[in-house]
Amino acid sequence: MNNLKDILYKVTIEAVHGSTDLTINKIEFDSRKVSNNDVFVAIKGTLSDGHQFIDKAIALGASVVVCEELPTTLLDTITYVKVQNSNQALSFLAANYFDNPSQKIKLVGITGTNGKTTIASLLYQMFKKAGYKVGLLSTVKIMVDEVEYKATHTTPDSLTINHYLNEMIEVGCEFCFMEVSSHGIHQKRTESLHFEGGVFTNLSHDHLDYHDTFAEYRDVKKSFFDNLPKTAFAITNVDDKNGSIMLQNTVARKRTYALKTYADFKAQILENQLTGLVLKINNDEVWTKLIGSFNAYNLLAIYGVALELGIESNEALRLLSELESVSGRFQFIISNSKITAIVDYAHTPDALENVLKTIEDIRTNNEQLITIVGCGGDRDKTKRPMMANIASTMSDKAIFTSDNPRTEDPQTIIDEMEAGVEGQNFKKTISILDRKQAIKTACQMANPGDIILIAGKGHETYQEINGVRHDFDDMQIVQEILNQFEK
Incomplete structure (x- = not known):
């Protein structure tokens, strides 16, 4: 669909200024990528x-230039389209350009603070x-059936989303599962997409460097469910105090999951060991390779989605038992000397505590x-002392x-992290600036069984x-160091 008039459908x-009846080449929002007859969207x-x-x-x-503010000098040879919101305009332009691929695939969005990737x-x-x-479409990677592409954002820009959805259609994909971040929702990247369903995992302290308040962060997540169509399903974790808030205004089919309270999809943890989880889901027992109560929630959400998308309950349970853990999500190795090393993406207080x-x-x-x-730079500073407090309180030693x-x-x-450590935990903590040296020190301190x-x-x-990005893989480094010590 390469006529400007057609791709402007639904744009506010x-x-x-100029004609909209012209053929365009492609859409870009990065001026460095623009070529002849392109639409440039100024964001x-x-x-x-x-x-x-x-x-x-x-x-x-x-x-063609799509912008929120028109330049002072307008050229006769250029079509200028003034819009209310360039992000929103880009979302619809991209969807129209690729002939609305989200309407031809069953697209399910997963949002929340933790658990989206898993x-x-x-x-x-x-x-x-x-x-x-x-x-x-995930933080870790983009998959078009068997073909893998590198991911750069939790929720990619609108052009990238629609480009890959279109590729999925072309190879015959029936389903797509997509992480939906608060940034992506707020920046209207998902505005033009047609969702078959949405999942809410939980809400905790994150991205307050971007969202001014926790309430704003919550309401942005909620807007995703507010915009789901009647034909969609909305599955929420009602053990989270914000879970029911997500469903308040949605017209989608409402479904719930929980470990602690009554829900459509209810689980009980029967066994939780390094060998896996044994769950009772509704009235059926299932063994899974995943570990931990947070994964019990993840598995319940997956079970709920599977049923909503037409998989029979017994088949869904069988498939749950075959699932392998995701890279960098409670990924562990046990060395020859029986030291267990666990790598996890936990980068929020709630995730670390879990x-x-x-x-x-x-x-x-x-x-x-x-x-x-550690804690990331140029991100929410308020979680730093909280992360340190949790690590030093709940561990025998914290580095x-x-x-x-x-x-x-x-x-x-x-x-700033150290400021959160309570007096009784001072002796349990040390600080080592170099991450590789910190991992090496932990391995030196560890005894068999630790x-x-x-x-x-996690997966990074x-x-x-x-x-500058330097090669660094936590799992690879800890494996190398433990192997060296055991030679």
Whole structure:
């Protein structure tokens, strides 16, 4: 669909200068990628304003400019479309350009603070095992059935989303499971998408560097459910105090899941060990390879989605028992000397507490638990002392180190973490700036049978320092160090 008039369908237009009856090549919001007959969408970002690059885009061949503020000088050879919100406009332009692929696939969005990646990735895995062609849009990777692409954001930009959805349609995918972040919702990236269903996991302290208040963060998540169509389903975790809030105004089919309260999909943990979880879901017992109560919630959400999408209950339970854990989500190895090293993406206070509670549930208390944790730079600073407090309270030893310091001084981040440590826990903590050295120190401190938790980065294979990404993989490094010690 390459006629400008057609791709402007549903865009809230305030003014047009020039003709809309023209053929366009493609859509871009990065002026550096513009070529002849492109539409350039000027977006006001957090770091730069696309309106400053309108002249550059025109010089590179843009024939159409979509913007919130018209330039003072308008060229006769260019069509200018003034819109209310450029992000929202881009969402509809992208969907129309690719002929609305989300309407031709069963798209399920997963939102919440923790669990999005696990649920989306395991649903992809489950439906592949069930014999379907499936797509995945996640923090870890993008999958177009069997073909993998690198992911750069939790929720990609509108052009990327629609591009990959279109590719999924072309190879015959029936389903797509997608992480939906609060940033993505707030920046209207999902506005034009047609969802078959939505899942709410939980809500805790995160992204308050972006959202001014917790209430705003919650309401942005809620708006995703408010906008679901009548034909969709909305599944929410009612053990979370915000779970029922998500369903208040939705017209979608309402479904609930819980471990502690009455729900449509209810589970009881019968066994929780390093070998896996035994759950009673509704009235059926199932053994799974995943570990921890947080994964019991994830598995319940997956079970609920599977049933809503037409998989029979017995088949859904069988598939649950075959699912393998997701990279960097409670991923563990046990060394020859019986030291257990766990790598987890926990980068919020709530997620760290959940992982430490899970370890508490499966440990014997005859071993020591050593936790390595850092906090990301240029992100929510208020969680730093909370993370340190949780790590030092719930571990036998806590090592504070660098995560992705980005443009901040890593020592300053650690200082802000240390401020959260309570007096009785001082002796349990040490700070080591270099992350590799921190992991090495933990391995040196560990005795046979001990547990090392490396939290915060999970699946990431880099460390970002002053805008440069350096190769760094927690799991790979801890394996190498433990192997060296055992030679």
